Amino acid sequence: MVPLSWYLIFSAALFCIGLYGVLARKNAIAILLSIELMLNAVNVNLVAFWRYRYSEALNGQAFAVMVFAVAAAEVAVGLALIISIYRRRNTVVADDIDMMKW
Amino acid sequence: MTIEKIIFLVIAAISLGAALMVVTSRKLIHSALWLILTLFGVAVVYGILDAGFLAVAQVVIYIGAIAILFIFAVMLTRRANQDTGSQNNQYWWVAAPLSALLFGGLVWMMGSWQGYSTELPKLALEAKSGMLKQLGQLLVSPDGYVLPFELASVLLVAALIGAIWVAWDRK
Numbered sequence: 001m002v003p004l005s006w007y008l009i010f011s012a013a014l015f016c017i018g019l020y021g022v023l024a025r026k027n028a029i030a031i032l033l034s035i036e037l038m039l040n041a042v043n044v045n046l047v048a049f050w051r052y053r054y055s056e057a058l059n060g061q062a063f064a065v066m067v068f069a070v071a072a073a074e075v076a077v078g079l080a081l082i083i084s085i086y087r088r089r090n091t092v093v094a095d096d097i098d099m100m101k102w
Numbered sequence: 103m104t105i106e107k108i109i110f111l112v113i114a115a116i117s118l119g120a121a122l123m124v125v126t127s128r129k130l131i132h133s134a135l136w137l138i139l140t141l142f143g144v145a146v147v148y149g150i151l152d153a154g155f156l157a158v159a160q161v162v163i164y165i166g167a168i169a170i171l172f173i174f175a176v177m178l179t180r181r182a183n184q185d186t187g188s189q190n191n192q193y194w195w196v197a198a199p200l201s202a203l204l205f206g207g208l209v210w211m212m213g214s215w216q217g218y219s220t221e222l223p224k225l226a227l228e229a230k231s232g233m234l235k236q237l238g239q240l241l242v243s244p245d246g247y248v249l250p251f252e253l254a255s256v257l258l259v260a261a262l263i264g265a266i267w268v269a270w271d272r273k
Binding site for chain 2: 001002003004006009014016018023024027037043048057058061064069074075077079081083086087090092094
């Protein structure tokens with residue numbers, strides 16, 4: 001049987017890959033893709049802890065469902081913002097979107 | 103090495119490899135397609151963890167909706183994505199060791215926790231019988247998560263309206 005530590009290492013690796021993507025990519029859509037990776041890593045953690053430590057109740061799965069809803073909302077608004085910015089400024093590079101910087 | 107371990111290792115390797123391709127591939131549409139493979143691997147991990155509903159929800163919501171939305175967004179902004187140069191900003195060399203450091207720190211910190219290598223316990227009997235029904239009741243019962251559940255639906259409606267409003271072409 002697989003011990004809990006394997007799931008934790010897997011999700012930590014997934015989270016760190018996502019973090020690298022958020023910090024290193026210059027395309028705003030690629031940053032959102034990496035945020036999805038990080039949210040998935042969190043969900044793997046929630047479900048693994050639920051299964052190994054607390055499987056008599058389903059609270060861990062309920063939390064994971066909430067994360068799904070938040071992720072869907074985040075992607076919808078994020079992509080709408082990116083498309084709107086692309087229409088006005090013709091760019092999706094995060095460094096060029098600095099209207100709020102002075 | 104049992105069969106479960108082999109299956110987990112194969113799935114984890116595929117998911118992590120695909121995740122690496124997501125953050126390194128030059129063409130954004132390829133990134134989005136690799137993301138689908140990663141999400142599918144995570145869905146299989148949910149399946150291994152006896153969370154069948156989440157595995158199905160992962161395929162339907164993440165792969166069916168979110169990944170397709172990403173592909174649409176990539177195609178809608180195609181002109182801006184045509185430069186095939188480096189996709190990294192000038193600080194990517196800071197990001198790589200920072201992520202590696204975070205990974206090392208996380209693994210080190212989890213290794214010092216006593217429940218780190220817990221073996222798989224038997225699925226509790228009440229969880230096994232009618233897990234889907236129990237999850238549904240938990241999400242809408244006043245003792246459970248009805249308030250976060252309703253908040254999530256309000257959030258989704260707000261995001262829907264907000265997305266339409268933001269992306270509206272007023273010309």
